[in-house]
Amino acid sequence: MYNEISISPLQGVLNAGHEVSYDAEKSVDLKELAVTSIVQIDCWHGKEADLFAVFKEKLQIEGAMENGSVWKTADFFVMNTSPGSYMAVSYTVGIWDYLKDLISDDIAVMTDLSHSRSVLSVSGAGVLDVLSKGMNIDLDETVFPINHVKQTSIAHMGVTCYRADKDDFKLFVFRGFAQSFYQWLTHSAHDVGYRTS
Amino acid sequence: MSGYRLTSDTGATPVSFKFNGKTYQGVQGDTLASALLANGVTLVGRSFKYHRPRGIFSAGSEEPNAAVNVVRGDELEPNTLATTLEIYNGLEAKSQNCWPSVDFDVNAINSLLSPIFVAGFYYKTFMGTSNKHWMFFEKHIRKAAGMGEASVTADSSRYEKQNVFCDVLIVGAGPAGISAALTQAATGARVVLADENAQMGGALIGSTQEIAGQDGDGWVREQLEKLKTFDNVKLLPRTTVYGYYDNNTFGAVERVSDHLTTSEAKGKIRQRHLVLKSKKVILATGALERPILFGDNDRPGVMLASAVGKYVKRYGVVPGREIVMFTNNDSIYQEIAELGARNVPIKAVVDLRDTLSDYAAAVKEKYNLRIYHNAAVVRAVGGKALKSVILNNGETLTCDVLGVSGGWTPTIHLQSQQGDKPVYDETICSFLPGMGHQDYVSIGACKGSFDLSACLSEGGLAEVRVEDEPSLNILPVFDIETTKGKKFVDLQHDVKTSDIKLAKQEGFLSVEHLKRYTTLGMANDQGKTANVNALVVMSKERQLPITEVGTTRFRPPYAPVSIGALSGGEYGEHFRPTRRTPMHEWHLDHGAEMINAGAWVRPRVYKKAGETVTDAYIREAAAVRESVGMVDVTSLGKIEVIGPDAPEFLNRVYTNAWLKLPVGKARYGVMLREDGHVFDDGTTWRLEENRFLMTTTTANAANVLTHLEFLLDVIWPELKVKVVSVTEQWAGLAIAGPNSRAVLAKALHDVDMSNEAFPFMAVQDAKLGDIPVKVARLSFSGELAYEVWCPSHYGYAMWDQLYQAGQDFNITPYGTEALGTLRIEKGHISGPELDGRTTVDDLDLGWAWGKKDFVGKPLAGRDGMVDEDRLKLVGLVSKEEKAIRPGSQIVLSNAETTLGVSQGHVTSTTYSPALGKYIALALVKNGRNKIGETVYATYPLKNESQAVEIVKPHFFDPDGSRMHV
Missing domain, CATH: 2.40.30.110 (Aminomethyltransferase beta-barrel domains)
Known part of the structure; x- marks a missing residue:
């Protein structure tokens, strides 16, 4: 969460209410998401099934365990960012202690990355058009389904891309790159139009 | 030549443009070439070497002559083809390669000197005995030759890149490509259909040929409308697919707003560079007509016969008043029929063959053609415009346009680019795609299927009925024996048949040598209309069949690609991304002059009024020695090393010992590459029993992480250790100087800063107001110093609060210059010394050489490493x-x-x-x-x-x- 001493890297750059040629039929909505907690969970080799069993039992997560899946709970979601590696994200509560109690050191280790990423929501009719200008990933739903995550790079910046809905993506970038990434995003959205909130 | 616009097409929207300073009227949809032809403009440019007058030769991207400079304010775009440039109100273009004007070009004297300007002339004459000779002449030669004038101002246009994925990519939207698109679209596959032209439809645009009971133009429009109804079809007109790469990946350029007026294009992307990736590929790239070689075949007014037809069919423009046609095949009769259908008269047809096919005979009868059988044009007569042609029987035919057809060359550039060796086919007298190396098929004219019905059938529309179509019936005559005039094989580079003969005489027999010696097939048309004829000439000279002469392979790009398009959006502030620390704005607000350190942007110095960089860093460094300073060290690489085997892992990675480092302490470490050279150094902190925080140099952060991951994944997978980059999680500053402890003691709580409680190399948690921080007593400056780290979002507040706390001690922020000064004074190494060639002993770090084994130790003992x-x-x-x-x-x-x-x-x-x-x-x-x-x-x-x-x-x-x- 951002406040007087916890400052967004996009403060003064992404200003809510800004519009450029916005047209709901073809434009995108840009929004910075303030994250309360990001925890990277790295599973020991051979313990993947144990970790998933914990997720399934304790978090009542449904769905199969497959690469790139995203599971949601009431307070946070868990992204399988690469084999054996997960990123748990909450916009509302701290989850480090909760997960620490849940996952034993024999199964996985955790790293607090809550301040390491800037998270941008990009949604709307033009989102595929805009993202395809940077992402070398097929964004068709059959290839990149809803509730899945992919690691990629955009304009030489590493991006964790979570597809929350058909036209709704959450993009995680290194905090230090936030301004450059936002500049790329607005440049790429310029011809379809965008608005910020 | 005196072209004109057919009266039936005068209802179109008028467009005003300038060429060589004169204002002309065209109509919407015109290319510059069609508009100039409609205005009777004959002379468009001058040739590359001899500065001979040149006109419009073709109607597409194969054009060798009509390259112009487009003027946009102060910007110039050279080598733009008049045959593909769509006109718009306000377009301004000018001829290139001429001075002072295209009508009177001083360098036309070169034409008189042509006997000495033969292939290899410049190399033979100006190379001399040393580089100095060439360097002296080179600039003059380049100035004289030229291929347009490059802009000296920055390109103000917007460009971007885009990735496009599909199931089926179809390149070429002629009848074959459109048929294939309809067939594939019906399967539900994601289809992309790309074509370099503004209008899709290929040879059927404007065609009166009957297809399925209607004219070709109407049929193709109907099919395109059908395609637009499919959600799974993406149509990309004005898109040149220029390169075919591995894994069915293609490079393409979409000309988004080149055809718009300046005001319409304002703020819009000019060109979009597309990277297309497809599971299956269908190449329907068509074929290009090639000329027949005869004397002075470059005169303005000598055109490809199909170009004459296109200008009439597509643009309603007749290139001249007196049109003679010259052919060795039947395709020209189809063009004649199209002209005839619009009452455009043909003065005569010069046909190299003895007899006519039934199709040609029918056209002759219908349009009452005068045909010269078994005849050839031996020379074109004229200067800046064609006046007549001389036949091999000595007869002279006055004319202002000569349409020539020497057969068709399948457009196999993309197939060739991905590795197919072209195969010569004697029935069409040209090359066909060879064995494919990737998952693609060729259909239509690019695989030698010139019949419309075959094109439709190969595209999947075998049931569509086509009426009255000719076969090729080609007579393999490419080069007419003449006694007068220059015979140009490659019009763009002024390469004559005599140059090819000279190349052969001088031993340049291989086609690769021929190309480079004569420059044949180079420049922006890449010899599209020249290559086959050149091989024929060479085969004749070498008395070998064409199949044994060989052919060159094509390389990307198929057509020129602007540098702007290749850059995509990566220019200006988007040239490369930058990483900013959380304290970035504070630094700027306090006068910092910033400097790039890799992707990071760091304060170099904080200048005060009137200070130079040197003044500033000397002041800053002195302040640290005298009292206290603070520097942003956020950019240091930071890696968490976690797991029960973490101490053992560090012990193997670093040269010194790590097993006994207690929790709450830091240690300096040096790591080597496998070859024994120093890789990186830094401190590593033991935060918990099984959790370490490693710091690396700014430059090597990513490399060290990769190195550690490699060791864990490949060399020691049995070690239970994970490494995670936390560089961005932590903001860091170093506070250094005799008063650093006092500043921290004043600002921090929950920590005892005394020397006894907080000894050198200790690491402790503390609070700065509400901000949780980690404090490590380390020194890069040689002073009493600490590093203070906090979660990044607090970075600005941490910096500012410590700065405020330090005011009583005149705390001075310092940048990388002073940081360097302080560490050089102490003899501490950094990037310039860690240059990948130094050893531990070279850097006087022998004290860190442990007795245990570590990465790099075996090879560090080689003779050369200990010399x-x-x-x-x-x-x-x-x-x-x-x-x-x-x-x-x-x-x-x-x-x-x-x-x-x-x-x-x-x-x-x-x-x-x-x-x-x-x-x-x-x-x-x-x-x-x-x-x-x-x-x-x-x-x-x-x-x-x-x-x-x-x-x-x-x-x-x-x-x-x-x-x-």
């Missing part, structure tokens, strides 16, 4: 009180300053406020045994040299007493 004469780290002090330039070479005596053997080089330099001297670190051969000697630091590029004394690298406080207080 006494290796370059060793030393200090230098200027004996002349001058700055020592970094990169200076060390020589033993002043006489050797320009030619001496280097004894080493200067790595880092500064003015030391603590010593009041200019000092440097250097790597000097056997340097540690030369302490006290005077050598010379020389910099030949600046003609500078100065005497320096070799000293130990620890200039200041060598016993480290200042940081242990």
Whole structure:
């Protein structure tokens, strides 16, 4: 969460209410998401099934365990960012202690990355058009389904891309790159139009 | 030539444009070429070498002659093809390669000197015996030759890149491509159909040929409308697919707003560079007509027959009043029929063949053609416009347009680019795609299927009925024997048949040598209309069949790609991304001059009014020594090393021992590459029993992480360790100087800052107001110093609060320059010394050499790695009180300053406020045994040299007493 001493890297750059040629039929909505907690969970080799069993039992997560899946709970979601590696994200509560109690050191280790990423929501009719200008990933739903995550790079910046809905993506970038990434995003959205909130 | 627009097409929207300063009217949909032809403009440019008058030769991207400069304000776009440039209100273009004007070109004298301007002329004449000869002449030759004029102002247009994925990519939207698109679309596959032209439809645009009971133009429009109803079909007109790469990946350029007026295009993307990836590929790239060679075949008015047809069909423009056709095949009769259907008269047809096919005979009868059988055009007569042609029977036919058809060359560039060796086919007298190396198929004319019905059938529409279509019926005659006039094979580069003969005489027999010696097939048309004829000429000279002469392969791009399109959006502020620390804005607000350190942007100095960079860093460094300073060290690489085997892992990675490092302590470590050279250094903190925080140099952060991951995944998978980059999680600052402890003691709580409670190399948690911080007592400056880290979002607040707390001690923020000064004074190594070539001993770090095994140890013992004469780290002090330039070479005596053997080089330099001297670190051969000697630091590029004394690298406080207080 951002406040007087916890400052967004996009403060003064992404200003809510800004519009450029916005047209709901073809434009995108840009929004910075303030994250309360990001925890990277790295599973020991051979313990993947144990970790998933914990997720399934304790978090009542449904769905199969497959690469790139995203599971949601009431307070946070868990992204399988690469084999054996997960990123748990909450916009509302701290989850480090909760997960620490849940996952034993024999199964996985955790790293607090809550301040390491800037998270941008990009949604709307033009989102595929805009993202395809940077992402070398097929964004068709059959290839990149809803509730899945992919690691990629955009304009030489590493991006964790979570597809929350058909036209709704959450993009995680290194905090230090936030301004450059936002500049790329607005440049790429310029011809379809965008608005910020 | 006196072209005109057919009256039936006069209802179109008028467009006003300028060519060579004169205003003309065209209509919407015109290319510059069609508009100029409609206005009777014959002369468009001058040729490359001889500056001969040139007109419009084709109606597409194969054009060798009509390249123009497009003027946009102060910007110029050279080599733009008039045949593909769509006109818009306000378009301004001018001829290139001529001076003072296209009508009167001084360099046309070159044409008179053509007997000496043969292939290889420049190399033979101007190379001389040394490079100086060529360098003297080169600039004059280049100025004289030229291929347009490049803009000297920055391109103000917007470009971007886009990735496009599909199931089926179809290149070429002629009848074959459109048929294939309809067929594939019906399967539900994601289809992309790309075509370089503004209008899709290929040869059927404007065609009156009957297809399925309607004319070709109507049929193709209907099919395109059908395609637009499919959600799974993406149509990309004005999109040139220029390159075919591995894994069915294609490069393409979409011309988004090139056809719009300046006001319409304002703010819009100009061109979009597309990377297309497809599971399946269908190449329907068609074929290009090629000319027949005869004397002075470059005269303005000599055109491809299909171009004559296209200008009439597509644009309603007739290129001339008196049109003669010259052919060796039947396709020309189809064009004649199209002209006839619009009442455009043909004066005569010169046909190399004895007899006519039924199709040609029908056309002859219908349009009452005068045909010269078994005849040839031997020469075109005219200067800036065609006046007549001379036949081989001696007869002269007056005309202003000669349409020529020497057959068709399948467009197999993309197939060839991905590795197919073209195969010569005698039935069509041209090359076809060879064996495919990737998952694609060729259909239609590009695989030699010139019949419309075959094109539709190969696209999947076999049921569509086509009426009245000719076969090729080609007579393999390419080159007409003549006694007068120049016969140009490659019009764009002025390569004549005689040049090919000369190349053969001089031993350039291979087609690859022929190409490079004569420049045939080079430049922006890549010999699209020239290559086959050139091979025919060479095969005749060598008395070998064409199949044995061989052919060149095509390379990307198929057509020129602007640099702007290739850059995509990566220019200006988007040239490369930058990383900003959380304190970035504070630095800017306090006068920091920033500097790039890799992707990071860091404060270099904080200038005060009137200060130079040198003034500022000297002040900052002195302030640290005298009281206290603070520097942003967020950019340091940070890696969490976690797991029960983490101590063992670190013990193997670093040269020194790590097993006994207690929790709450940090240690300096050096790591080697496998080859024994120093890789990186930094401190690593033990935060918990099984959790370490490793720091790396800014430059090596990513490399070290990759190195560690490799070791864990490949070399020691049995170790239970994970490594995670936390560089962005932590903001960091170093606070250094005699008063650093006092500042922290004032600002922090929940921590005892006394020397006893917080000893050197200790790491402790503390609070700064509400901000949780980690404090480590480390020193890079040689002063009493601490690093203070917090979660990044708090970085700005942490910095500002400590700055405020330090006001009582006159705390001074310092940048990378002062940081360098302080560490050089202490002899601490950094990037310039960690250059990938130094060993632990070279850098005087032997104390960190452990007895246990570690990465790099075996190879570090090689003879060359332990040689006494290796370059060793030393200090230098200027004996002349001058700055020592970094990169200076060390020589033993002043006489050797320009030619001496280097004894080493200067790595880092500064003015030391603590010593009041200019000092440097250097790597000097056997340097540690030369302490006290005077050598010379020389910099030949600046003609500078100065005497320096070799000293130990620890200039200041060598016993480290200042940081242990």
